Amino acid sequence: MSLNVIKKVIDLGDGRTIEIETGKLAKQAHGSVVVKMGDTMLLATVVSSFEAKEGVDFLPLSVDYQEKYAATGRIPGGFLRREARLSDYEVLISRLVDRALRPLFPEDYHADTQVMISLISADKNIMPDCLAGLAASAALAVSDIPFNGPISEVRVAKIDGQLVINPTLSDLERATLEFIVAGSEFDINMVEGECKEIQEEEMLEAIKFAHTAIKHHCLIQRELTEAVGKTEKRTYSHENHNEDLKKAIYAATYDQVYAIASSASGKDERSAKFKEVRDNYIATLGEIDDVTKFLAKKYYHDVEYDAIRNLVLDEGKRLDGRKTTEIRPIWSEVGYLPAAHGSAVFTRGETQSLTTVTLGAKDDEQMIDGAFINGYQKFLLHYNFPGFSTGEVRPNRGAGRREIGHGNLAMRSLKQVLPADDENPYTIRIVSDILESNGSSSMATVCAGTLALMDAGIKIKEPVSGIAMGLITNEMGTKYAILSDILGDEDHLGDMDFKVTGTKNGIVACQMDLKINGLSYEVLGKALDQAKAGRLHILGEMAKTIEAPREDYKPHAPRIVTIRIDKEYIGAVIGPGGKIIQEMQRETGATISIEEVGNQGVVQIFADDKAAIDAAVGRIKAIAMKPEVGETYEGKVRSIMPFGAFIEIMPGKDGLLHISEIDHKRIETMDGVFEIGEIVKVKLLEVDKQGKLKLSRKALLPKPERPASAN
Numbered sequence: 001m002s003l004n005v006i007k008k009v010i011d012l013g014d015g016r017t018i019e020i021e022t023g024k025l026a027k028q029a030h031g032s033v034v035v036k037m038g039d040t041m042l043l044a045t046v047v048s049s050f051e052a053k054e055g056v057d058f059l060p061l062s063v064d065y066q067e068k069y070a071a072t073g074r075i076p077g078g079f080l081r082r083e084a085r086l087s088d089y090e091v092l093i094s095r096l097v098d099r100a101l102r103p104l105f106p107e108d109y110h111a112d113t114q115v116m117i118s119l120i121s122a123d124k125n126i127m128p129d130c131l132a133g134l135a136a137s138a139a140l141a142v143s144d145i146p147f148n149g150p151i152s153e154v155r156v157a158k159i160d161g162q163l164v165i166n167p168t169l170s171d172l173e174r175a176t177l178e179f180i181v182a183g184s185e186f187d188i189n190m191v192e193g194e195c196k197e198i199q200e201e202e203m204l205e206a207i208k209f210a211h212t213a214i215k216h217h218c219l220i221q222r223e224l225t226e227a228v229g230k231t232e233k234r235t236y237s238h239e240n241h242n243e244d245l246k247k248a249i250y251a252a253t254y255d256q257v258y259a260i261a262s263s264a265s266g267k268d269e270r271s272a273k274f275k276e277v278r279d280n281y282i283a284t285l286g287e288i289d290d291v292t293k294f295l296a297k298k299y300y301h302d303v304e305y306d307a308i309r310n311l312v313l314d315e316g317k318r319l320d321g322r323k324t325t326e327i328r329p330i331w332s333e334v335g336y337l338p339a340a341h342g343s344a345v346f347t348r349g350e351t352q353s354l355t356t357v358t359l360g361a362k363d364d365e366q367m368i369d370g371a372f373i374n375g376y377q378k379f380l381l382h383y384n385f386p387g388f389s390t391g392e393v394r395p396n397r398g399a400g401r402r403e404i405g406h407g408n409l410a411m412r413s414l415k416q417v418l419p420a421d422d423e424n425p426y427t428i429r430i431v432s433d434i435l436e437s438n439g440s441s442s443m444a445t446v447c448a449g450t451l452a453l454m455d456a457g458i459k460i461k462e463p464v465s466g467i468a469m470g471l472i473t474n475e476m477g478t479k480y481a482i483l484s485d486i487l488g489d490e491d492h493l494g495d496m497d498f499k500v501t502g503t504k505n506g507i508v509a510c511q512m513d514l515k516i517n518g519l520s521y522e523v524l525g526k527a528l529d530q531a532k533a534g535r536l537h538i539l540g541e542m543a544k545t546i547e548a549p550r551e552d553y554k555p556h557a558p559r560i561v562t563i564r565i566d567k568e569y570i571g572a573v574i575g576p577g578g579k580i581i582q583e584m585q586r587e588t589g590a591t592i593s594i595e596e597v598g599n600q601g602v603v604q605i606f607a608d609d610k611a612a613i614d615a616a617v618g619r620i621k622a623i624a625m626k627p628e629v630g631e632t633y634e635g636k637v638r639s640i641m642p643f644g645a646f647i648e649i650m651p652g653k654d655g656l657l658h659i660s661e662i663d664h665k666r667i668e669t670m671d672g673v674f675e676i677g678e679i680v681k682v683k684l685l686e687v688d689k690q691g692k693l694k695l696s697r698k699a700l701l702p703k704p705e706r707p708a709s710a711n
Contacts, residue, residue, distance in 0.1 A: 005024050008220050008227070018131070019036040020033055021033060021035075026045050031140055031142045033139045037126050039126070040127075042117055042118065043117070043135075044116070044139040046136070050234070053110075057294075057298055059109060061102055063094050064086065066090055066117070067128070068118055068371060071122040071372075074371060088404050092129075092408055093128075093129045094117075095405050096190070097153070099182070099189075100153055100182035100190045103516075104147060104151060104189070105147055110238040115136045117132050117136055124372075130155035134217055137151045150185075150222065155167065155179070155181075156177075156181055157171075158206065159171050159174050159176075163205070179193030188211055188514065190514070191511070191512040192510065194416060195506075197505040201525075240295060246299045249281060253303050254306070257274065261311050264319070267489075268391070278296075305493050308493050313472060313480075319490065320349070324482060326485075328348050328485055329348070330538065331347050332345060332346045332447070332448070336354070341357055341456045341557045345448065346451060348485065350437070351436055351439060351440055353448040354433045355430060355433070355448035355451070356452060357428060357456040359428060359456065361427060361604065378421070379411070379414075379428050380430070381432070382430070383399075383403050383407030383432045383445055386434070388435075389436055390488075409442050409509060413466060414450065418460060428453075439485070439490065440467070440485060445466075446466035446501050447466060447538060450463045450464045454549040457557070462503035463539055464502065465538040467501075467538060468486050469500065470482070470483035470494040470495075470498070473495055482527050497512070502532070559608075563603050566600065566626075569625075573594060588616040591605075622649070627655075630683070630684065633649035633683075633684065635649035635695075640673075641670070644661070645670065653693065655684065655694065657682055683700055
């Protein structure tokens, strides 16, 4: 059997290459490629139905990225021992690809389309996420599916002061900025990433640098399309049209819709009025078939779209009456939940987040068991978006892709300002419950998360705020308006959703999605400058509630004490089968964890009260610490001799309590002074050259007062 295998190579310019191969695997898919960089290989396939379903006026696109455990030589954990539902990491990569591809499909293409990307081989130092978008686009490029691409995605990072495309995982640890950037030959349409308080100019420089690489990737894909003979795409007809109905709806409703849009009414009132106009017009049509009714609703939506956008472009006026640079009213409160370790309510306009901070021990860290990424994570942020936040009836089925994506953006933002691990022993979990939503709920999560962390007493480096920016342009791109702090409707009807988070010193994270072609870097720069002004305003409003982290944790918050022991004592503290450490936890009520770091054992003792911590610390020291002169110990009487008693102050560490050191008064005999097994508090006076311990009890007793006759 002969194969028509076609291969193209992308030269990264530094000795590294990316190979794109088609014609060998998954040939029954409408498009299939294998993308290879080093030992990392991705199989991307795309299939699209030839007809659209009845009544569908959008693109039913699904994008799934999945990692095969065999790619890294691992067997999955869990009971089933097989790949299951997508992990959060896989969902986030799926979202990156989806957001890059979706805007480039024709607006009138409505056929079910599925993109699947599988990690089939992994190089532990080459991250697959920055190759997934390229693989998906290349699969479309070798198919006959209509697509206004190609596109590509790259990771751009600044390492040791230099911008690098698709750096290795080991190099990424030194990065001061890291963005995934997606775009076509002509435009950027998606950016997401994090950075260490950089300035706006530095961010623009990184995006431009990434776009240069993307252009080259797209050129190679065009060559691939020509090589496989797929320059002609399939024909389709997925929409019905009725131009007379469209013109009639515009003529009858546009002025009414424009008037409602300019009335600066609230979200619910405005929605009700828009719906009333639509329903009243449809009622005038009398008995109509389902197709006509469907088209009438679609054309009326277009009227809303045009009227709201024209209001902004012509009058500089927004749906709620604000100016383009104006931020909605803000109020916030901390300590709202008395039993939480930290809490905050942050409300901006009609968007509200109730956020909590919970402090946990090392045992509370999240175990990550992915094919490519595995290990432990001590900072968690979860974002919840219940139906009631928008006045909807919607079943609670757990976190969806949107919740995972929004939570990840907030997590990336706040991660940048957390204290270093050696300054913060806690596992931290932040939960943002969105109670109201009308735009920018992920940015409300960032603000509420900052406030809750400060309320919990976590010594963050700087407060962080976030803002969502929007953009509206005319068809020719000659007129535009940049909108600060966008509403939900402005997100839906606008051309850009650009979320930027940062401190007073600079940007820490961003997420941008563009729905149009042709955004200039000049406009993007203006959007960044306007976002900075908005961020600083929001930080000022947050400071009115709390300016800095509390000096101490809440009284009911758990405490953690860290002590270090010699490596040789780790086994003694744990005991055979964990017997000793389990006994200590049971008897003291503290949670104890031990980690070997270098030549030491790092022991964390976690408890809700000081007594439990002190008891656990005392028992660990008794096992693992070397006797220190001047320290006080509670020891057990092991044997009694005529000249004193031998006291065990640590396991295997006995010292002599001489008869002369028992009390200030003279003791003639040891008879009846102690019993075997009795606990005695003693002070270590000396360790001689032979390592023998000299103890004293009387050093801990108050000296008797001399009788008056002695003076």
